[in-house]
Amino acid sequence: MxxxxxxxxxxxxxxxxxxxxxxxxxxxxxxxxxxxxxxxxxxxxxxxxxxxxxxxxxxxxxxxxxxxxxxxxxxxxxxxxxxxxxxxxxxxxxxxxxxxxxxxxxxSSNFAPAATVLFALIEKFAAALPPEQFDAEIVEMHHRQKVDAPSGTAIMMGQAVARGRGKTLAEVGMESGRDGHTGPRATGPIGFAALRGGQVVGEHTLLFAGRSEHVSLTHRSFDxxxxxxxxxxxxxxxxxxxxxxxxxxxxxxxx
Missing domain, CATH: 3.40.50.720 (NAD(P)-binding Rossmann-like Domain)
Structure with a gap:
């Protein structure tokens, strides 16, 4: 062969x-x-x-x-x-x-098998947890040499949230770089925070934050x-x- x-x-x-x-x-x-x-x-x-x-x-x-x-x-x-x-x-x-x-x-911005499964799960969570009740926030960290932010994987997480809620990421909106007096958080947009330092291969956490409970989904790459x-x-x-x-x-x- x-x-x-x-x-x-x-x-x-x-x-x-x-x-x-x-x-x-x-x-x-x-x-x-x-x-x-x-x-x-x-x-x-x-x-x-x-x-x-x-x-x-x-x-x-x-x-x-x-x-x-x-x-x-x-x-x-x-x-x-x-x-x-x-x-x-x-x-x-x-x-x-x-x-x-x-x-x-x-x-794909992430070829890791477990991350691929996670994106599918995120859609299901997002469909069941509406934005009026659960804010979606994504936090990612990478090594200090990474040149783009948010990371491609973070954006894929955001896209999965948006798909689960029947919209595109552009329609839902992205919030990043909060600083100073920002006022109350808007309902609907997905928050993004990017951390850079050391030699971290890649860590991504999606948080669905409700009034009385929250759930987080995390993927970490070690190699x-x-x-x-x-x-x-x-x-x-x-x-x-x-x-x-x-x-x-x-x-x-x-x-």
Whole structure:
């Protein structure tokens, strides 16, 4: 049986090294990658088009600025694309959506299996706990090098709350950066607070706060490897799919 050839954008980075190990552990073939500073012991391609041409699927955990170009390369070459970068601008998200019309594309800010299950549970909680009775607040913490806030996972939590309440996140509204005399909390919007420090991989807590009770849902990542494992799982899944924009919920078969 022919092994699945998986390419890695940013193969010399922190996530790139973990992906190399997880590709081997899954029994796939590493086709190579792209790298800004070179990488030892692996094939480094000069550009994204060459990487996609040599691969059956490409995984990208680089940065938002590269996501648009890599999505376009996936569409040009016609190969599935796994994107795990957060902080995309509306224009970059539009480029991802355009590529998904041509190739299978799995896009998620969090490839951890337990986090994926949590998003589904959040929708159920939000549907049962109306905003008139329960305020939704999201607190997240990451390492000091993270450049975007709120995190992609926090936004996915907010989107899950909004879906559970029959709206989009834009319709519900986001509140962040409270400071000074803000007045009473408005009913409906979701609160976001972002903490940065140390080397925290990722911690996210959603709090539904009612007048007489509250419930909190928390996900903690202790090792970035969990994201690499999930992305490789998504690569095997995407290789069998038709063009479209998918999430980890579909990869895991969660309704």
């Amino acid at each position: 022919t092994k699945l050839r998986i390419g890695i954008a940013g193969i010399s980075g922190r996530m790139g090294h973990l992906l190399v190990e997880e590709v081997a552990a899954a029994g796939a073939e590493l086709s190579g990658g792209t790298a800004r500073h070179g990488a030892e012991g692996v094939t480094v391609f000069p550009d994204a088009d060459a990487l996609f041409a040599a691969s059956d699927v490409v995984i990208d955990f680089t940065n938002a600025s590269a996501a648009e170009a890599n999505a376009a390369a996936a569409a040009r070459v016609g190969k599935p694309f796994i994107l795990g970068t957060s902080g995309l601008s509306p224009a970059q998200e539009a480029a991802v959506e355009a590529a998904a019309k041509v190739v299978p594309l799995v896009y 970035r490897r969990v994201y690499a494992t999930g992305a490789v799982q998504a690569a095997f899944w995407a290789a069998r799919q038709q063009p479209g924009l998918y999430s980890m919920r579909q990869v895991m078969g969660i309704a």
